[in-house]
Amino acid sequence: MREVAxxxxxxxxxxxxxxGVIVETEAYGPDDPASHSFRGPTRRNATMFGPxxxxxxxxxxxxxxxxxxxxxxxxxxxxxxxxxxxxTSGLRRMRVRRGLDDAPLLCSGPGRLTEALGITGxxxxxxxxxxxxxxxxxxxxxxxxxxxxxxxxxAGDLPWRxxxxxxxxxxxPRPRV
DNA sequence: GGTATGATTGACT
DNA sequence: GTCAATCATACCA
Numbered sequence: 001m002r003e004v005a006x007x008x009x010x011x012x013x014x015x016x017x018x019x020g021v022i023v024e025t026e027a028y029g030p031d032d033p034a035s036h037s038f039r040g041p042t043r044r045n046a047t048m049f050g051p052x053x054x055x056x057x058x059x060x061x062x063x064x065x066x067x068x069x070x071x072x073x074x075x076x077x078x079x080x081x082x083x084x085x086x087x088t089s090g091l092r093r094m095r096v097r098r099g100l101d102d103a104p105l106l107c108s109g110p111g112r113l114t115e116a117l118g119i120t121g122x123x124x125x126x127x128x129x130x131x132x133x134x135x136x137x138x139x140x141x142x143x144x145x146x147x148x149x150x151x152x153x154x155a156g157d158l159p160w161r162x163x164x165x166x167x168x169x170x171x172x173p174r175p176r177v
Numbered sequence: 178g179g180t181a182t183g184a185t186t187g188a189c190t
Numbered sequence: 191g192t193c194a195a196t197c198a199t200a201c202c203a
Contacts, residue, residue: 026184034184044199061185062197081184111185152184190192
């Protein structure tokens, strides 16, 4: 799933026509203490064990939604967290949903991203290759920076955060350039 | 049934 | 830099 995480950087992701270019992702896999799938299937993470190419959405801190792309590693649940994107389409709707004007603040963080795109728990388990989603692969020349993942309490040393080098749209703890 | 915790964010010192 | 908000989920009894 680290490969998927890298491939997603630079891809264009839209929900109902609203979205942009993915600039930051994180990989969560099997044998990964920080992954929701680590302790086996539960009600929340069931989607992670479902078909690859689905969207895994969960509620975080009782406040935010976080969106992941499901992928499998040897049949075990794995996913890629979408952390940030560069807004390119539907800026107006994003600004209304976020209550902000500043473009770099619209989607620079997993909770912000889902709010701007209108992703909620109702999207959990849906397939990404169907409406309202659109996922356009990145071009061949994507300059990626790898670094430690953000906000986790276990396995914090694994460099499974990937971001677009130099992008101002990545989330707060800026990756080392 | 009860409690601890978190893949975050925004406000405040 | 520090800290509270806020609640679904997971885990334990």
